[in-house]
Amino acid sequence: MNPNEENIWRSIQKQDSQAFENFYKEHYKLFFLTACGYLKDPGLAQEVVNDVFIKVWQEAGTLNIQSSLKSYIYRAVVNRSLNELDKGKRGKLRLGEPSPGKEPFAEPREMEDNELKVRLYRAIDDLPEQCRKVFMMSRFDGLKQQEIANLLGISIKTVKNHITHALKLLHKVLRDWNSLPLWIGVMNYFFRR
Amino acid sequence: MDPQSPYNDLPWDLIVSALQGELSPEEALLFQQWLASSADNRGTYERLQGLWKEGMTDYVFYRQANADGAWKELQQRMVGDGGRNLQEGGKRAEEEADEIEARVDEISEGAARGKNRVLMMKWAAVAAVVLLLVGGEWWYVSQRGQQYATAEGEVRQVPLPDGSTVGMSEQTQIRVEPGYNKTDRKLVLISGTAMFKVAHVADRPFVVEMGDVSIKDIGTWFTITRSADSIKVLVWEGKVAFVDDKTGETRELTEGREESFYVAERRFGEAGIRHYQLRFDDQSLDAVAAGLEKQFGRKIRLSDTVMAQKRLTIHLNGETFEDAIKTVCASLNLEYRVENGVYILKSKE
Numbered sequence: 093m094n095p096n097e098e099n100i101w102r103s104i105q106k107q108d109s110q111a112f113e114n115f116y117k118e119h120y121k122l123f124f125l126t127a128c129g130y131l132k133d134p135g136l137a138q139e140v141v142n143d144v145f146i147k148v149w150q151e152a153g154t155l156n157i158q159s160s161l162k163s164y165i166y167r168a169v170v171n172r173s174l175n176e177l178d179k180g181k182r183g184k185l186r187l188g189e190p191s192p193g194k195e196p197f198a199e200p201r202e203m204e205d206n207e208l209k210v211r212l213y214r215a216i217d218d219l220p221e222q223c224r225k226v227f228m229m230s231r232f233d234g235l236k237q238q239e240i241a242n243l244l245g246i247s248i249k250t251v252k253n254h255i256t257h258a259l260k261l262l263h264k265v266l267r268d269w270n271s272l273p274l275w276i277g278v279m280n281y282f283f284r285r
Numbered sequence: 286m287d288p289q290s291p292y293n294d295l296p297w298d299l300i301v302s303a304l305q306g307e308l309s310p311e312e313a314l315l316f317q318q319w320l321a322s323s324a325d326n327r328g329t330y331e332r333l334q335g336l337w338k339e340g341m342t343d344y345v346f347y348r349q350a351n352a353d354g355a356w357k358e359l360q361q362r363m364v365g366d367g368g369r370n371l372q373e374g375g376k377r378a379e380e381e382a383d384e385i386e387a388r389v390d391e392i393s394e395g396a397a398r399g400k401n402r403v404l405m406m407k408w409a410a411v412a413a414v415v416l417l418l419v420g421g422e423w424w425y426v427s428q429r430g431q432q433y434a435t436a437e438g439e440v441r442q443v444p445l446p447d448g449s450t451v452g453m454s455e456q457t458q459i460r461v462e463p464g465y466n467k468t469d470r471k472l473v474l475i476s477g478t479a480m481f482k483v484a485h486v487a488d489r490p491f492v493v494e495m496g497d498v499s500i501k502d503i504g505t506w507f508t509i510t511r512s513a514d515s516i517k518v519l520v521w522e523g524k525v526a527f528v529d530d531k532t533g534e535t536r537e538l539t540e541g542r543e544e545s546f547y548v549a550e551r552r553f554g555e556a557g558i559r560h561y562q563l564r565f566d567d568q569s570l571d572a573v574a575a576g577l578e579k580q581f582g583r584k585i586r587l588s589d590t591v592m593a594q595k596r597l598t599i600h601l602n603g604e605t606f607e608d609a610i611k612t613v614c615a616s617l618n619l620e621y622r623v624e625n626g627v628y629i630l631k632s633k634e
Contacts, residue, residue: 116359129343212341213347230305231337242508244440256300
């Protein structure tokens with residue numbers, strides 16, 4: 093656990109609700125997206141994330157987290173989502189839930205992929221309004237360039253410019269992200285326990 | 286690559302069209318040449334393709350993530366847990382009260398039966414009100430149809446059960462009428478701008494109503510803008526009938542043509558043309574007239590067959606039908622008159 097996370101975790105263990113809320117809000121989208129990836133149900137995904145956080149809050153005093161807090165919660169969300177899926181398939185028979193001293197399992201790569209997605213989606217949300225609108229219509233509504241131009245009253249050239257702008261930005265996010273693992277490795281080396 | 290101005294050397298026009306599957310044959314050839322020219326190019330395109338396809342799949346979920354709302358829900362649940370404990374205490378008190386009540390009931394069964402009857406009547410009344418509300422809501426929905434609205438800056442695609450779609454621009458309201466796609470296909474454009482892509486169904490006409498006027502579609506793609514003063518229709522593909530429902534006056538609009546109806550004056554405006562270019566190089570008048578009829582959806586009649594073989598060269602670029610006819614007449618020293626909506630051309634005497 094790096095020093096910053098360790099401070100947060102100590103505060104949460106002392107039942108500092110502000111530290112808990114800050115951590116929750118900072119990472120909520122990552123955990124929510126992860127749960128959605130399994131459940132395809134935003135309502136249930138929110139419930140799963142909150143189940144995990146309530147459990148962490150209630151059992152903070154006895155939880156022994158070896159890795160990072162974020163990874164622990166991430167993996168708890170994955171397992172809790174799998175349990176939900178399993179519940180759907182096999183009624184009330186449940187797999188073991190994450191419990192103190194037993195860290196749930198999930199691929200580290202999977203968390204990185206989801207973190208990248210959060211960054212990409214945040215970048216889309218930060219696009220200028222018209223640019224985001226064109227990008228959404230093109231990628232998610234499957235509209236042709238001419239159709240978008242007609243609907244928004246702009247030229248095809250402008251439509252292309254907006255999509256180009258969005259793609260350039262997303263590609264930059266991707267490129268920056270790909271240069272991160274080296275730094276993450278160095279940080280982990282220095283802060284390993 | 287310069288990080289401050291990344292990728293400016295890439296053929297973005299081609300890349301964007303390739304991702305959308307909209308490359309023309311010439312563009313496809315150029316794009317293939319660009320891909321073949323280096324492994325870097327192929328790598329870049331693969332990354333962009335990955336971003337475009339797999340990278341975006343969960344964005345719809347991301348948009349529904351509401352950290353503040355979820356946090357409130359979490360707080361409520363935590364308070365709820367405490368509340369449940371209190372409720373448990375309260376439940377014990379209720380049970381004790383029930384026991385006392387049961388003893389009293391044993392003493393006075395008749396009174397208890399009376400009490401039960403009152404309770405049953407109360408529940409029956411509640412059930413009746415619920416049924417009335419549910420039934421009323423069903424009736425209300427079935428009578429009013431399904432309504433859609435977009436906010437400022439919002440654009441929305443509404444798929445319809447027959448395969449047609451409505452693209453709603455910002456601040457637009459439409460209503461899909463009850464029974465859509467059963468006997469007919471009716472919608473109401475209440476306000477704003479909407480683009481309709483209509484699936485052709487022979488026995489079920491597609492009609493967009495806008496108060497005094499309506500659009501009857503014949504399988505096409507068109508945009509309507511409705512404001513307080515006017516209703517403007519622009520046809521992108523196919524053909525529609527723009528009808529004044531009170532007088533029955535009808536304008537047939539073909540591809541590329543737009544026309545407005547002015548609500549306060551109850552009249553159609555002058556038809557206009559968008560995005561068209563017509564070139565007639567050394568063509569017979571007969572061929573030119575046929576081209577104009579096709580373009581504008583108007584009828585042209587030539588007064589004699591000799592005149593029909595006269596040849597002319599004209600280039601039209603967005604002119605109205607009236608102006609196009611005047612240009613033709615000036616080129617061949619003709620004049621025209623209009624009878625029952627038909628333009629009749631004849632030699633000047």
